[in-house]
Amino acid sequence: MRIGELARRTGVSVRSLRYYEEQGLLTSTRSASGQRHYTEDKVDRVAFIQRLYAAGLPSRTIIELLPCVDAPSEGNSDAAMEHMERERDRLTGHIAELVRTRDALDGLIATGRAYQQRLRSGASV
Amino acid sequence: MRIGELARRTGVSVRSLRYYEEQGLLTSTRSASGQRHYTEDKVDRVAFIQRLYAAGLPSRTIIELLPCVDAPSEGNSDAAMEHMERERDRLTGHIAELVRTRDALDGLIATGRAYQQRLRSGASV
DNA sequence: CTAAAACCTGACATTGATGTGAGGGGCAAG
């Protein structure tokens, strides 16, 4: 498929797809005229890249990890393994923090709802 | 306390504290000579701001939410409540995504470990 | 064949949080 279709199917902008390629995260074959062509599996890869981005991994890190995805257990250096574990732990900590923040938001929301409830039931300010 | 101490105690750079103030997220009293002075409770506020930032809320959003923190249930407009609920939901979705990503990383790590195990036990490539 | 739609490269713009540096006060200790 060409870049437009990949963009449509992944919800990622054409610009970003070219950027991923520039960063070495995504590969494509080129037609004689220079147009990029992608295989079906690139859809999943783009989705995965997006998730890593969303997880806050910088592309530098993603570049290190992708070989492990491409060739699971082929040349996974100890360094790469350690890097993955570090990122996993970082992510775990980050998740915990987000959960705390969400709980704080929930608390605020509950307080606010209770107040609105009181208002509606006729209490004056 | 002055800005340097607040920075030290929160682990946030002096630059960032001034930026928070510029964004209306943090207040300070000024001494005659113009130096910022903070009360003890600002330590917690800065920590909270940092967590909201870490949760990916842009300062625009944080500005909307902070009044609800400052005066719980006082003038919480419906709009602010809705905004908080939206952010809470967004956060929930984001957390779920991060968990998925972490699980994917875990999978890669497990695969890699198994491979290294095989290597160590004498299998050749 | 032609027009529209999609693609190409390259470059500059943007956003948000933060770094950094210049140039200048404020204040305590020696």
Next chain:
DNA sequence: CTTGCCCCTCACATCAATGTCAGGTTTTAG
């Protein structure tokens, strides 16, 4: 008084991902 450290403002730099525009080629549909 001077040295050193902390503070002030202003302004420009940075980083990463993405947007956007320009000028040009390719593909597709009619």
